[in-house]
Amino acid sequence: MVARAEPVRQQMRLRGRSYVAFVFCPFVPIVGWLEEIDATLARSPGFFVGKPVVLDLSAVDLSQSAIAHLVTSLESRSIRVLGIEGVDAAHITTSMPPLLTGGRHCVVPQNKPEKPAARPRPTSLLLESPVRSGQSVIFADGDVTVLGSVSSGAEIVAGGSIHIYGTLRGRAMAGVNGNPAARIYCQKIEAELLAIDGYYQTAEQIDASVRNGPAQAWLEGDVMKISPLN
Amino acid sequence: MSASLLRFFGGRKSAPAPASATAPIARERLQILLAHERSIRGEPDLLVLLRDEILAVVSRHVRLDPDRVIVKLDRSDTVSTLEVDIELPNGFERIAAAG
């Protein structure tokens, strides 16, 4: 005879707990309401991340498929719906968030929404020391300013203009993202190569008359002009 | 107490040279050096071997601190001097003979 001990049963305990959730009250047209959501998200992208959201559909009359579509639209925006209230139970399917009742109005604690880096992008780069041979400075977003010389064998590549408070002995390529208005300025021009918006001139093509003094280079059509800066 | 274990005699010192006559000194230095370097090219390092074996022998009898072992070398054209200096502290520990 085999005795078998009954497994000790643990009581299942039912507990209650209340949470505070954001309530969304969509209005028609839903498309318009979703655009408002998008505008809010654009201003503060992480605003709804991790926060429980309840849909209050009492102000609209949506069919079951419309409700399903609305939930999906919100999920595609990373907004997860905790529950739905203000509709007839028949409109909710088991694949949707559950029907909620008995919600009470309360004040939602307002913590500052995180602003993930929407910092304004810098449009100019400042280098406070000379650029050495072999170094390559690439800044596609705007102008580059160098407080010092640019050595032979070094290069500066900029989306905007290039300003060198020193001697340019290396390569300077301005306006690289299709900006023919970009210019190159330097206190002394001994450059190996100058380029603006893809049009280039090498050292031997640079006229002797502009050397040994401040100069600027710019594009006129597809011709690069270099003149002394006085 | 320091024990100098190997010492051979050899080596000639050159006299200090007048300013103009330094080329012969350079030639002599190079001849000695290159003769040595050509002879050891491709061979396992004799000095490392000698040092390791000497240390192994001494360690069998005495507890050795590898930091207290200095190896010095002086090459000349006829012979070379290898000097292995091992510092043994006074009252050094003798290792009991095994078996």
Added chain:
Amino acid sequence: MAKVLVVTSGKGGVGKTTSTAALGAALAQSGEKVVVVDFDVGLRNLDLVMGAERRVVFDLINVVQGVAKLSQALIRDKRLENLWLLPASQTRDKEALTDEGVGSIIAELRTKFDWILCDSPAGIERGATLAMRYADEAVIITNPEVSSVRDSDRIIGMLDSKTVKAEKGEHVKKHVLITRYDTARAARGEMLTIEDILEILATPLLGIIPESQDVLRASNVGSPVTLNNAASAPARAYTDAARRLMGETVTMLVPAERKGLMNRLLGRRAA
């Protein structure tokens, strides 16, 4: 506080090893405890210039590999008791010289010496980058010649990016040492001027070493030029440079032609 100083250039044959030996001996003569370290891999030069070529037992890579202790590889100079040499390896390959290995040797050398002079090989490969990696200061040897100046500039850029100090956002103090300055050619305008070089490199000048037979003679006999003939023009210029490294202010003398021994108003004196 120990100082690690790298003697580098980029270009080969400009006088790094000669300068390392000369500066090392000059610093040792002032009473500093100095070690000069040869960072070349496969070619050994510093020992020859120091006159220690017959006494090399173990080298830098032997210490990195643990084949020998640092104390066994260090060779004491026979003329100056506080000058030591850590020779390069003749036979190992580059891979054997590791960052961690060099780092731990430099750390150990810092506890024993006031000055650690690292003689860099030419180029920008492993020996050169490891020679500069742990440097607090750098002396960039430059000849008054275009490719030397450009290579020096490249090296200066690397000192500001590839060293531990630069990676921590700290500053490696840099000096340019102009070597093989030929006074006759300078007078004829056939050589880049000191001003040209300093303007291009934008780095303070440590000294100007004139081209001289004394350097060749010193290396022939295996003695740093500052020891072998301390009164010679290059030796005096190196000694001044060493004093500047130690923080002294020393008037910069530009080597001038022997003929016409006139003191010029700007404090220039004949070499």
